[in-house]
Amino acid sequence: MTKARKYFGALALISGATLSLVACGNNKHTNSSNANKTNHKFSETVPVKSIKKGGTLTYALETDSPFTGIFLPELSDTTIDDKVQSPGLESLFxxxxxxxxxxxxxxxxxxxxxxxxxxxxxxxxxxxxxxxxxxxxxxxxxxxxxxxxxxxxxxxxxxxxxxxxxxxxxxxxxxxxxxxxxxxxxxxxxxxxxxxxxxxxxxxxxxxxxxxxxxxxxxxKDVPFSKLLSSDKVRKSPLFFGPFRVSNIVRGQSVSWERNPYYWRGTPNFEKVTASVVSSSSATQAIKNHKFDIADVVNTQWDQTKNATDTNFIGEVPLNYNYLAFKVGKWDKKLGKNVENKNAKMNNPALRKAMAYAMNIDAVAKRYYQGLAFRVNTLIPEQFGDFSDSSIKGYPYNLKKANELLDKAGYKKKGEFRVQPNGKKLTINLAVRNNATTAEPVWRNYIQQWKKIGLNVKFVGGRPMEFNNWVQAVQSDDPKIDVFEGGWQLSSEPSPNDLYSAAAPYNMARFVSPVQSKLLADIDSEKAFNHKYRVDAFRKWQKWMYNEAYVVPTTNSYSITAVNKKVTGWSVKPSATNWFSAGFVK
CATH class of the missing domain: 3.90.76.10 (Dipeptide-binding Protein; Domain 1)
Known part of the structure; x- marks a missing residue:
C-alpha cells in the first residue's frame, strides 16, 4: 500500500466510496477510539487459507468520473489515480x-x-x-x-x-x-x-x-518535464518495479495488469489483475453479483450490501477527514506561496464558526451513512494517539450559538437574509463534489440549515460539481468559490505542514498567519524530537485552527472492503503486501 502522500479526492464519507491510499488506519488506535463512535467492528484481514498460484483478480475502481490515468505519483494527486496504479506502484520502503x-x-x-x-x-x-x-x-x-x-x-x-x-x-x-x-x-x-x-x-x-x-x-529522460503529464510513457505504457506491469489501458475506464517477471520479491500469486471503473450507484449490485473480487463498499448502501453471499467484509477507520474550507486568498505563482486577502468575504472567524455550528452533522451521519460515519472535532485524527487533542469539542449543532456569533459580529438581518457588517449583500457560493448520489441531498440540507441562521448559501453552478471540475476550480482559486467542502486522505506522519503552511499548494483556503507558521515550525523542530514537546506543539496548533476556523473538520467514516471468499490473505493493515502475497483459495 502507498503511504507517503496526502490526497484530496472523491472519497471518504461524502463520496460513498471509501479510500485506498495512505488509507490504512493505524491499527494501534483504530478499534479503541473512533470505532467506538459506531456500532460496527470489522477484521482488518481476510482469514488466511492455502493459496493457489494463478487466476485473474477483478478489482473495482469506484468513481463517478473517468480516472485521469496519471501513472506517475509525482504528478498525480487524486486517490482514484493512486488506486488505479496500485498493482504496480510500490514504495521504496x-x-x-x-x-x-x-x-x-x-x-x-x-x-x-x-x-x-x-x-x-x-x-x-x-x-x-x-x-x-x-x-x-x-x-x-x-x-x-x-x-x-x-x-x-x-x-x-x-x-x-x-x-x-x-x-x-x-x-x-x-x-x-x-x-x-x-x-x-x-x-x-x-x-x-x-x-x-x-x-x-x-x-x-x-x-x-x-x-x-x-x-x-x-x-x-528524453521526455521534457513540461511534457511528462501528457506523455504516452506516463499515460499508456508506464514502468513500475512493483508486482505487476501494465498490459492494456482503456483510458479512464480500465487497466489490465500482468505479472512483472522481474519483481524483486518473486512471483505474485495472481497471474493477472483487471481494474475497472464502476459508478458508486452500481457498486452494491456489482458486489452482490460478484462482478469484482475486491470492491469498496459504498457506506450509504451498507444495509443493502452487508448480506451479500460468499463475501468477506474487512474494514478500518482510515486516516481521513472531510472538511469545510473558507477561501480567504489566492495562490501566487510568482512567489510560490499563498497570499491572504484580509478583506475577503469569508475572512471573519465569527462567520466561519457560525456556519460550522449550523451544520447538523450528527443527524446527517445517522440518516445517510447507516452508522458508519461520525463527526470529527479536530484536524489531527484520533489514530495519532496523544498528538490528537481530545479536549477540542469541535462545532456540535447549535443554532443559538451560530446566531449569537453573527449578531455580535455585525451580520444584521435585512429581510430574510443577513448582510455583511458593511451593509453589503451577503451571498455565499459553495463548491461541492458530485461524487455520490447523496451529495446533493446532504448539501441541500446544510444550505437549509444555513438559511435558518439567515445566511444565503448557493451551489456554485446551481448544483454539486463534477469531480474533476471541482479539483480544477478549487486548485485554481476560481473567484466564484467562497466556501468548499473536500476530503483529505492523510499521510501516516501527522505533521500538517504540507497541508496548511504558507507555502503549501494544498492550503487551498489560502490563509496565512505568522502565528501559525511558528506553531507549524514547532511541530517539526529539533526540539520536537522530544515527544512531550511535540505533543504540546500539536495541541497548540489544533487549538489555534479551532479558534480561527479557516478549515473545519466535519466527518470520517469506516472504510469497508468487500472481498470475494475465493480470495485469501487480503488485508487493510499498513504492512500489507496484498498484490504480492494475497491469492485465490486452493
Missing amino acids: STDDQYKINNKGAATFKLNRKAKTITIEVKKGVKWSDGKQVNAKDVEFAYEIIANKDSKSQRYTESLADIVGLAEYHEGKSKKISGIEMPDGENGRKVVLHFKQMKPGMLQSGNGYFWEYAEPYHYL
Whole structure:
C-alpha cells in the first residue's frame, strides 16, 4: 500500500466510496477510539487459507468520473489515480503497522541525525518492469520531477525544500540538486540525502521531508518535464518495479495488469489483475453479483450490501477527514506561496464558526451513512494517539450559538437574509463534489440549515460539481468559490505542514498567519524530537485552527472492503503486501 502522500479526492464519507491510499488506519488506535463512535467492528484481514498460484483478480475502481490515468505519483494527486496504479506502484520502503520505516522493502534506510543525512540503498535485484535495475539516478530523478517548475507538480513543498539544494533547483538557480549525493555514481544503488535540519517525523513513512518513490530515468529522460503529464510513457505504457506491469489501458475506464517477471520479491500469486471503473450507484449490485473480487463498499448502501453471499467484509477507520474550507486568498505563482486577502468575504472567524455550528452533522451521519460515519472535532485524527487533542469539542449543532456569533459580529438581518457588517449583500457560493448520489441531498440540507441562521448559501453552478471540475476550480482559486467542502486522505506522519503552511499548494483556503507558521515550525523542530514537546506543539496548533476556523473538520467514516471468499490473505493493515502475497483459495 502507498503511504507517503496526502490526497484530496472523491472519497471518504461524502463520496460513498471509501479510500485506498495512505488509507490504512493505524491499527494501534483504530478499534479503541473512533470505532467506538459506531456500532460496527470489522477484521482488518481476510482469514488466511492455502493459496493457489494463478487466476485473474477483478478489482473495482469506484468513481463517478473517468480516472485521469496519471501513472506517475509525482504528478498525480487524486486517490482514484493512486488506486488505479496500485498493482504496480510500490514504495521504496516497507513499514510496520505503526508506519515506522523498516528495511524489509525495496530499499534500506539509515538516518544519521548528527550528520543530517538519510542514506537510501536500493536492493540488488529491484528492477523496473523492463528488466533494468533501479538505481541511484532513478531515486534522484523523482525529486527533479517534483522540483522542476516545468512539470507543474503539486508535490513541491516547504518540507521537501529542507533537502539541501532543492530550492535552488526549483528556482532554476542550479541544474543539479546539491544535497542529493550518489556515492557510487548514477548507476550505483546508494543515495545520501543531506538536510538543512533533521525532523522528528523522519522515521515515519509519509513524513513529507523526503520522497518515497523512484522513477525510471533511462525511460523518461528524453521526455521534457513540461511534457511528462501528457506523455504516452506516463499515460499508456508506464514502468513500475512493483508486482505487476501494465498490459492494456482503456483510458479512464480500465487497466489490465500482468505479472512483472522481474519483481524483486518473486512471483505474485495472481497471474493477472483487471481494474475497472464502476459508478458508486452500481457498486452494491456489482458486489452482490460478484462482478469484482475486491470492491469498496459504498457506506450509504451498507444495509443493502452487508448480506451479500460468499463475501468477506474487512474494514478500518482510515486516516481521513472531510472538511469545510473558507477561501480567504489566492495562490501566487510568482512567489510560490499563498497570499491572504484580509478583506475577503469569508475572512471573519465569527462567520466561519457560525456556519460550522449550523451544520447538523450528527443527524446527517445517522440518516445517510447507516452508522458508519461520525463527526470529527479536530484536524489531527484520533489514530495519532496523544498528538490528537481530545479536549477540542469541535462545532456540535447549535443554532443559538451560530446566531449569537453573527449578531455580535455585525451580520444584521435585512429581510430574510443577513448582510455583511458593511451593509453589503451577503451571498455565499459553495463548491461541492458530485461524487455520490447523496451529495446533493446532504448539501441541500446544510444550505437549509444555513438559511435558518439567515445566511444565503448557493451551489456554485446551481448544483454539486463534477469531480474533476471541482479539483480544477478549487486548485485554481476560481473567484466564484467562497466556501468548499473536500476530503483529505492523510499521510501516516501527522505533521500538517504540507497541508496548511504558507507555502503549501494544498492550503487551498489560502490563509496565512505568522502565528501559525511558528506553531507549524514547532511541530517539526529539533526540539520536537522530544515527544512531550511535540505533543504540546500539536495541541497548540489544533487549538489555534479551532479558534480561527479557516478549515473545519466535519466527518470520517469506516472504510469497508468487500472481498470475494475465493480470495485469501487480503488485508487493510499498513504492512500489507496484498498484490504480492494475497491469492485465490486452493
